[in-house]
Amino acid sequence: MATAELTQRALLEDCARELEKISEEARRLAGSLSEEQLRWVPPDGGWSVAQIFDHLARANGSYLPGIRAAIARQRGDNTARSGAPWKPTLFGRMLVRSLDPSSTRALPAPRIWRPSTEASPRALEAFLESQTAIAELVRDAEAIDLNRARLSSPANRFIRLNVGDAFRIFVVHDWRHLGQVRRVMTRAGFPATG
Numbered sequence: 255m256a257t258a259e260l261t262q263r264a265l266l267e268d269c270a271r272e273l274e275k276i277s278e279e280a281r282r283l284a285g286s287l288s289e290e291q292l293r294w295v296p297p298d299g300g301w302s303v304a305q306i307f308d309h310l311a312r313a314n315g316s317y318l319p320g321i322r323a324a325i326a327r328q329r330g331d332n333t334a335r336s337g338a339p340w341k342p343t344l345f346g347r348m349l350v351r352s353l354d355p356s357s358t359r360a361l362p363a364p365r366i367w368r369p370s371t372e373a374s375p376r377a378l379e380a381f382l383e384s385q386t387a388i389a390e391l392v393r394d395a396e397a398i399d400l401n402r403a404r405l406s407s408p409a410n411r412f413i414r415l416n417v418g419d420a421f422r423i424f425v426v427h428d429w430r431h432l433g434q435v436r437r438v439m440t441r442a443g444f445p446a447t448g
Contacts, residue, residue, distance in 0.1 A: 262400045262418065265340045269421040270392050276428045277385045280307070280378060283435050289375045290445045296438060301369060303438055306431050307377035308369035313427065314384035316366060317420055320405035321391050324417050328398035341401050346419025355429040364409035388424055395421070 260268070284292065284303055292304040301309065342350070352361060363369075374380075395403070400418035407413035415423070438444065 260340050261337050262340045263337060263396070265400065265418050265421065266392050266396060269425055270389060272425045272429075273385055273389050273392065276425070276432065277382055279432055280381060280385075280428075280435075283432065283439070284378050288445070288447075291439075291447075292375045292377070293373070294438075294443075294445055296441050297443060300438065301434070302373060303435050304373035304375055304377045305369035305371075306435050306438070307381040308373035309363060309367055310428060310431055311377060311380035311384050312369065313363075313367040314381070314388060314424060316408035317405075317424070318384070318387055318391070320408065321395075321417055321420055324403040324405045325391065325394050325398055328403040338399070338401075340418045341416075342419050342422070343414065343416055345407075345413045346415045346422065349413075349415075349419070350422050350426050353423065353426045353430050355426060355433050357430075366409060385428075388421070392421060 284307065287303060293302050295302045295305075352359075369377075395417055398417070401416050403417040404414055405417065405420065407415060
C-alpha cells in the first residue's frame with residue numbers, strides 16, 4: 255500500500271510490526287558477535303557494526319523527547335482519527351525517500367548522530383532499548399491525530415515533521431543500516447567466529 259493511502263491506524267500497525275522485525279533482525283545479525291567482530295572497522299573506511307548500532311541509538315534517542323512532547327500536546331485535543339488518512343509532510347516524504355534501504359547513495363550522518371570512534375560493544379543493546387522506547391510511543395500515538403502532532407528534526411530545527419513521519423523515518427533508517435551491518439559482516443577481513 256502506498257504511504258499516502260495509509261490510515262493513521264494502518265501506519266501505526268505497520269510501524270509496530272516493522273520495529274519488531276528490525277529488533278529481531280538486529281539480534282539475529284549481531285547478538286552473538288564477539289567484541290572483536292563488533293569493533294572491526296573495514297580497512298578502506300566505514301563504520302564497525304558497533305558504530306552502526308551506536309549511530310542508530312543516537313539518532314533514535316534524539317527524536318524521543320520531541321515525539322513525547324508532540325504526543326502530549328495532542329493528547330488533550332480529543333482529535334484521534336485512527337481511520338483518517340495519514341499525510342506525510344514534504345520533509346518527511348523527502349527523508350523517507352532519501353533513507354530508503356534500496357538506495358545506494360551514501361549520506362553523511364549529521365554531527366549529532368555520528369558514532370563514537372570507540373563505539374561500545376553494548377551499542378546493540380542501546381539500539382534495542384531505543385526500539386522499545388519507540389514502540390511505546392507508537393502505542394501512545396494511537397490516541398492522537400498523527401498529522402497534527404508536530405516536531406522539529408533534532409538535526410535541524412527548521413525541518414518540521416509530523417509524528418507519523420518520524421515513525422516511518424525510524425523504520426527506513428533502521429532497515430538501511432541493518433543492510434550496512436550485513437555488508438560489513440561479509441567484507442573480506444571480517445573476523446571469523448571464534
